[in-house]
């Protein structure tokens with residue numbers, strides 16, 4: 172029999188109300204001892220909570236009981252919705268810890284129980300985790316849909332089709348001889364497999380947006396020392412996040428702010444100014460700046476009047492970065508000079524901004540929003556949202572492709588490819604052999620979820 176787990180499921184204290192949740196076989200006993208009755212399932216009941224040992228009244232709380240299996244975890248579950256004071260919660264948790272068979276829940280353990288009882292598949296679990304982490308509206312929508320099973324159903328549908336295809340081929344072995352005749356069952360099946368490869372490819376392509384939406388785009392501010400990077404970060408964020416001084420080399424470690432651009436998440440990163448330096452701390456800062464640049468989706472290169480361009484040989488971006496990451500040149504401190512709006516060819520090369528009088532700031536933010544909207548274009552179809560999904564989708568595709576192209580191999584071997592492809596999808600939803608993945612997935616959860 173499993174332990175009964177308990178945890179504070181609501182947020183930081185003090186708070187108006189705190190929710191203490193428990194799940195497991197001892198729940199009814201605990202309720203009986205704490206509030207004298209087990210309330211009717213799914214009906215909130217206002218009860219005095221009493222310490223069964225000392226007889227002390229602990230609090231007056233709303234108590235909710237869910238009789239398993241009709242609960243979040245599938246086990247008996249109870250919630251004590253008590254006053255959100257630190258001492259109130261501490262005392263109740265302390266009293267719970269004294270019960271035989273009760274122990275504090277580990278991160279994600281309530282959800283883990285729901286998964287173990289087959290109430291959620293892994294994509295739904297991940298969706299729930301993403302929902303709690305969501306910071307913008309578009310992230311919330313994507314996570315909510317995934318939590319509701321949108322993505323899992325797509326993979327389950329593909330998996331069923333693959334299992335059916337394999338069954339067709341295997342049934343055919345019993346009748347036909349090995350000759351592969353045009354129009355045969357095998358031919359029809361491999362036609363369907365080809366169609367599915369196309370669907371997987373399209374899904375993988377569209378899912379770049381799903382992953383970007385989940386993790387947010389990285390926009391990295393780079394440039395020479397004193398170019399105005401930290402001022403720009405503060406101006407875009409609308410608050411003082413980074414330290415601004417007239418001293419070159421102020422920013423050492425990368426500083427991040429999370430922005431919500433029209434519902435899309437962006438992490439804006441301020442980095443150390445690039446220059447030759449003897450200072451060890453500053454050197455490390457510069458190394459980190461280049462590393463952040465390499466991982467960026469977009470670099471904003473801050474360039475003050477008379478400042479250095481990104482292709483400067485000593486204090487510029489590495490050739491690797493310049494090739495793989497789009498770079499926008501932001502002309503900073505334009506209050507100090509008047510700039511020609513266009514170069515000789517007539518294109519606008521530089522984005523002029525002043526953090527002093529805020530000129531150009533809105534135009535820069537609008538351009539950023541447009542860029543982000545293009546990079547993250549999500550429609551109605553459910554998208555993969557994690558490297559884990561992409562990994563197994565590629566396995567699935569590779570197996571399908573192998574079976575489809577190797578018509579020189581015996582039918583049994585090609586049928587085996589259909590099985591591998593189906594299994595790869597089963598690993599995404601957690602229907603197949605994922606024990607080794609679970610700890611990693613649940614580790615990211617909060618306690619009490």
Ligand SMILES: Nc1nc2c(c(=O)[nH]1)N(C=O)[C@@H](CNc1ccc(C(=O)N[C@@H](CCC(=O)O)C(=O)O)cc1)CN2
Pocket residue numbers: 190237240241242243250
């Ligand atoms: N107070 C409270 N609020 C909460 C949760 C919770 O656990 N407690 N949730 C936790 O994440 C979310 C709601 N999710 C839930 C999902 C399933 C069930 C549940 O009891 N399911 C049963 C009965 C379904 C029904 O009657 O329709 C079942 O699926 O069998 C409860 C909450 C968000 N708000």
Ligand SMILES: Nc1nc2c(ncn2[C@@H]2O[C@H](COP(=O)(O)OP(=O)(O)OP(=O)(O)O)[C@@H](O)[C@H]2O)c(=O)[nH]1
Pocket residue numbers: 394395396397398399400401402403414415416417418419420421422423442443444445473503504505506507524525526527528
């Ligand atoms: N006139 C004017 N001065 C600015 C503007 N933006 C920044 N400055 C000044 O330029 C100096 C350097 O600004 P920072 O934002 O610290 O520059 P940084 O690029 O982050 O510098 P490091 O952290 O040293 O790499 C400060 O004295 C700012 O007040 C601007 O738009 N106009």
